[in-house]
Amino acid sequence: MNLIVRRRPPHERIPAGLVRMRVIATGMLIAMAAAFVLARAMEPAHPAWGFLRAFAEAAMVGGLADWFAVTALFRHPLGLPIPHTAIIPRNKDRIGDQLALFLRDNFLIPGVVARRMQRMDLASVAGRWLTNPTAGSTRLTRGLSRLAVEVLQALDQERLGGMVRGAMVQQVRAIEVSPMLGRALAAAISEDRHLPVLDGIVRWAGRVLEANQPIVRAMVHERAGSIMRWTGLDETLAAKIIDGLDKMLRDMAENRDHPLRGKAEEGLVTLARDLQHDPAMIARVERMKLELLENPAMQDWINGLWEQARAAMLRIARDPDALLAGKLREAFNQLGETLQRDVGLQRTLNRYVRRAAVGTAADYGDSIVRLVSETVRGWDAETITRRLENAVGKDLQFIRINGTLVGGLVGLAIHTVDVAL
Structure with a gap:
């Protein structure tokens, strides 16, 4: 009997960094539990063990509280349907709507786009790049090259050829x-x-x-x-x-x-x-x-x-380097020098780009917002939970580590004050 093992695509696999931080955070919690048991047993022998017991006890409380908080974002802790847990899966559609609204209110309103574009001098940037297209842009050039190749190879050639004809x-x-x-x-x-x-x-x-x-x-x-x-x-x-x-x-x-x-x-x-x-x-x-x-x-x-x-x-x-060589390279250089030297041409080009961006936001902004919202709504709860957890889970594990350490220090401080009084 053959067993078929289904492997998740690379973008859905759990990152190695997230696994490592989970092991560290859980290991610290287990270590604090072991320290608490040891200190509790040894405390009658010497009062100093009481400080370790207080630190370990408070660290366990802090670590467990932060584990519950982090876990409650993505799923029910221990599988128990506790109210106000599994926050992201339960509010998936609302998250998509809010993300779409954030995108619209901060990026796709024509007035916002116009203000942001007003501060940008794309003509000068384009002029500098055309004058020296290889300076500091190797990754950009290579990335665009790979993207162009993938797009040309992915298109249905028979259908595209028919469209061109x-x-x-x-x-x-x-x-x-x-x-x-x-x-x-x-x-x-x-x-x-x-x-x-x-x-x-x-x-x-x-x-x-x-x-x-x-x-x-x-x-x-x-x-x-x-x-x-x-x-x-x-x-x-x-x-x-x-x-x-x-x-x-x-x-x-x-x-x-x-x-x-x-x-x-x-x-x-x-x-x-x-x-x-x-x-x-x-x-x-x-x-x-x-x-x-x-x-x-x-x-x-x-x-x-x-x-x-x-x-x-x-x-x-x-071979994008071949495109930027010979007579075409000379033409690019001349165009770039003209863009950097001619202030009137810079204003005209920047105004054209600004109007094009504002027009795009006005014509297609609502469509982009709906696309984002409907795409998130179309995801199942497991998919969005897994993707968000893979994206921010590593940082959330630091909350568990910090909660364990901060809780232990607070417990140690309270025990110290209690002994002193």
């Missing part, structure tokens, strides 16, 4: 592409940036013609009559056609004032105008855009973009 597609759908293309083409033509494109098209057409001469000859041969094929005139005609086209393309490449180049430029000007103003052309381009977006190959490409971006973000997150 959907957002990109939605943005592209909302953009009217045709006028943008028309304006870009018109700007390129006005600055003669289209000329290299035309040159490239002409050179490409020359290479295509050279590579496809057999196809041209075959086309002429098929369309020529039997007499021309019998006399070989079809070959001559094909050669003339190829030579004429080749000469025309060379002339267009060498002479930018060639009439056909002028016709091509006129066609580009007309296309730029139609892309911006012709409803039929705009609608045609929009249909082509939508068909392209619906194409599975395009969707796979968009997914690939997201995966590449995610992989790049993971590389940066795993």
